[in-house]
Amino acid sequence: MAKPQIKLATEDQNKAICRAKGKVAINGKLCKQSTFITYIRRGSLAVLEARMNFHREAQGHHAGPSLKSAALLSPGVLQATRIFHTGPPSLASVPPLPEYGEKVHFGLIPEEFFQFLYPETGVTVTYVLRTGLILYLLCKEIYVITPETFSTISTIGLLVYVVKKYGASIGEFADKLNEQKIAQLEEAKQSFIKQIQDAIDLKKSQQALVQKLHYLFDVQRNNIAMALENMMRQREQEHMIGWVEKHEEKETIDKCIAHLKLLAKKAKAQPVLHNKTHESYNWVHKAQFVIPFNHNRVLIVVHRVMIPLSTPLAERKNWNASDCLRELRKAH
Amino acid sequence: MNENLFTPFTIPMMLGIPITTLIIMFPTMLFPTPNQLINNRMITIQQWLTKLTSKQLMNTHNPKGQTWSLMFISLFLFITSTNLLGMLPHSFTPTAQLSMNLGMAIPLWAGTVVMGFRNKTKISLAHLLPLGTPTFLIPMLVMIETISLFIQPLALAVRLTANITASHLLLHLIGSATLALVNISLFTALITFTILTLLTILEFAVALIQAYVFTLLVSLYLQDNT
Numbered sequence: 001m002a003k004p005q006i007k008l009a010t011e012d013q014n015k016a017i018c019r020a021k022g023k024v025a026i027n028g029k030l031c032k033q034s035t036f037i038t039y040i041r042r043g044s045l046a047v048l049e050a051r052m053n054f055h056r057e058a059q060g061h062h063a064g065p066s067l068k069s070a071a072l073l074s075p076g077v078l079q080a081t082r083i084f085h086t087g088p089p090s091l092a093s094v095p096p097l098p099e100y101g102e103k104v105h106f107g108l109i110p111e112e113f114f115q116f117l118y119p120e121t122g123v124t125v126t127y128v129l130r131t132g133l134i135l136y137l138l139c140k141e142i143y144v145i146t147p148e149t150f151s152t153i154s155t156i157g158l159l160v161y162v163v164k165k166y167g168a169s170i171g172e173f174a175d176k177l178n179e180q181k182i183a184q185l186e187e188a189k190q191s192f193i194k195q196i197q198d199a200i201d202l203k204k205s206q207q208a209l210v211q212k213l214h215y216l217f218d219v220q221r222n223n224i225a226m227a228l229e230n231m232m233r234q235r236e237q238e239h240m241i242g243w244v245e246k247h248e249e250k251e252t253i254d255k256c257i258a259h260l261k262l263l264a265k266k267a268k269a270q271p272v273l274h275n276k277t278h279e280s281y282n283w284v285h286k287a288q289f290v291i292p293f294n295h296n297r298v299l300i301v302v303h304r305v306m307i308p309l310s311t312p313l314a315e316r317k318n319w320n321a322s323d324c325l326r327e328l329r330k331a332h
Numbered sequence: 333m334n335e336n337l338f339t340p341f342t343i344p345m346m347l348g349i350p351i352t353t354l355i356i357m358f359p360t361m362l363f364p365t366p367n368q369l370i371n372n373r374m375i376t377i378q379q380w381l382t383k384l385t386s387k388q389l390m391n392t393h394n395p396k397g398q399t400w401s402l403m404f405i406s407l408f409l410f411i412t413s414t415n416l417l418g419m420l421p422h423s424f425t426p427t428a429q430l431s432m433n434l435g436m437a438i439p440l441w442a443g444t445v446v447m448g449f450r451n452k453t454k455i456s457l458a459h460l461l462p463l464g465t466p467t468f469l470i471p472m473l474v475m476i477e478t479i480s481l482f483i484q485p486l487a488l489a490v491r492l493t494a495n496i497t498a499s500h501l502l503l504h505l506i507g508s509a510t511l512a513l514v515n516i517s518l519f520t521a522l523i524t525f526t527i528l529t530l531l532t533i534l535e536f537a538v539a540l541i542q543a544y545v546f547t548l549l550v551s552l553y554l555q556d557n558t
Contacts, residue, residue, distance in 0.1 A: 145511065146507070146508075146511070147504050147505070147506075147507030147508035147509075147510070147511050148340075148421055148422060148504065148507055149421075149507065149511070150506075150507040150510045150511065150524065150527060151421065151503040151506075151507045151527060151531070152421035152422075153524070154524065154527045155419055155420065156421070158531060170373075170377065171373055173377075174373035174374075174376040174377050174380075175373070177376050177380055178370045178371075178376055181370065182370065
């Protein structure tokens with residue numbers, strides 16, 4: 001046996017290195033752990049050999065260097081580091097077992113018995129054995145024909161008939177029973193999984209809705225702003241009406257009308273593309289659609305809609321004071 | 333060899349030791365315990381039959397009576413298997429012995445009667461008198477009912493014994509007739525047919541088990557429920 005030329009690291013060092021790197025440092029090189037174990041085994045074998053040599057030396061023979069300190073431990077190390085199967089087992093060692101049994105004769109004697117006899121007797125062994133045995137038993141009165149023989153014939157005949165005729169269907173019935181059992185349990189499992197899946201989907205959709213919650217807040221903010229705006233305008237109108245009613249003097253009203261005419265001229269002078277300008281409309285909020293949000297709340301998406309004043313812009317330039325008042329009142 | 337007609341009913345001996353106990357314990361080997369959820373075909377069919385029978389037997393009972401269901405099912409299975417195994421040629425049927433049937437019938441019947449008298453004394457005593465009897469007949473009728481109550485276990489045991497023994501004997505007799513006629517004429521074909529039909533009817537010996545357990549069941553039922 002070749003002497004190992006490997007300097008083994010101490011056990012502690014090796015353990016630390018193994019832990020650190022998952023590999024083992026041997027001779028400054030990193031090796032796999034199995035290799036390490038192999039080296040240890042070889043090392044302990046070497047120690048054993050060295051022990052033997054030591055004994056031989058003690059008896060007068062020359063031997064190489066021996067590791068006296070490790071000599072006591074080497075057999076234990078040898079046994080403890082035996083490599084067990086670490087890789088996948090090879091499938092070729094055991095031949096595949098047959099799934100169903102072989103043919104049987106009389107329901108009692110398997111075919112292997114006749115195969116066993118085949119080298120001695122050939123293929124006629126089944127028939128010869130069967131006939132000969134029966135005749136032997138009958139002739140020598142080993143099997144006596146009694147009244148019970150006939151009941152035997154009827155009983156066994158009936159049983160064989162029933163088994164041959166209904167055996168397969170009874171087997172299928174048993175299989176069906178088992179399948180039903182499995183199907184029931186499988187259905188229970190699937191419904192449970194489906195329940196959980198539905199719950200997951202619901203939670204996900206709820207999460208998604210929560211993500212869009214800021215829209216709701218925006219809309220609410222807009223609503224409030226619009227409401228405030230409307231309130232302000234109403235108050236303005238009220239104030240204007242009150243002011244006009246209070247100062248119902250011709251001069252101020254004529255001044256008003258002159259101003260309005262100027263405005264009308266300005267508006268006329270500017271090219272108006274369509275009738276629906278910003279100033280002629282009142283902002284109103286109107287519920288666009290309603291979404292169910294959570295189980296007991298609804299999300300109302302609101303849209304700012306413009307509605308026109310009752311009179312178009314072109315007619316407004318010929319207003320007098322009463323027309324002014326009337327329009328203001330109507331809008332109010 | 334058969335010396336007389338009753339040799340099939342003698343206690344089987346092996347080296348001078350009666351092996352009746354072994355024969356009685358044999359049918360337990362034919363009912364393996366189900367180990368998994370999905371078992372082999374034999375166990376599946378046995379389970380299915382047991383479920384069917386137990387539902388049929390026990391659904392008329394109240395919960396107190398249903399505590400007897402294990403007893404009833406094991407009794408039923410034992411008698412069924414023993415009778416069916418006795419149909420095989422050259423086999424011995426333990427239930428053809430009166431001693432054994434009495435040993436089964438008396439304790440079970442006594443159990444139900446005692447339970448009825450302990451728990452519902454008045455009702456059990458009231459069973460001794462049918463409804464609507466004329467007054468002058470009451471003493472006689474009570475005596476008759478008492479006698480009929482005490483005859484119940486005997487009837488159970490003797491019914492089973494007589495049926496099994498009679499069917500076995502009949503098969504044996506007709507078989508011997510066939511044997512004798514084989515040399516004389518060819519009517520044997522007809523007689524073998526008779527044997528066959530008798531056999532199929534005998535296989536309804538299994539129905540006797542139903543009768544056995546049903547009578548027991550009826551008595552328990554009456555005593556628990558009124």
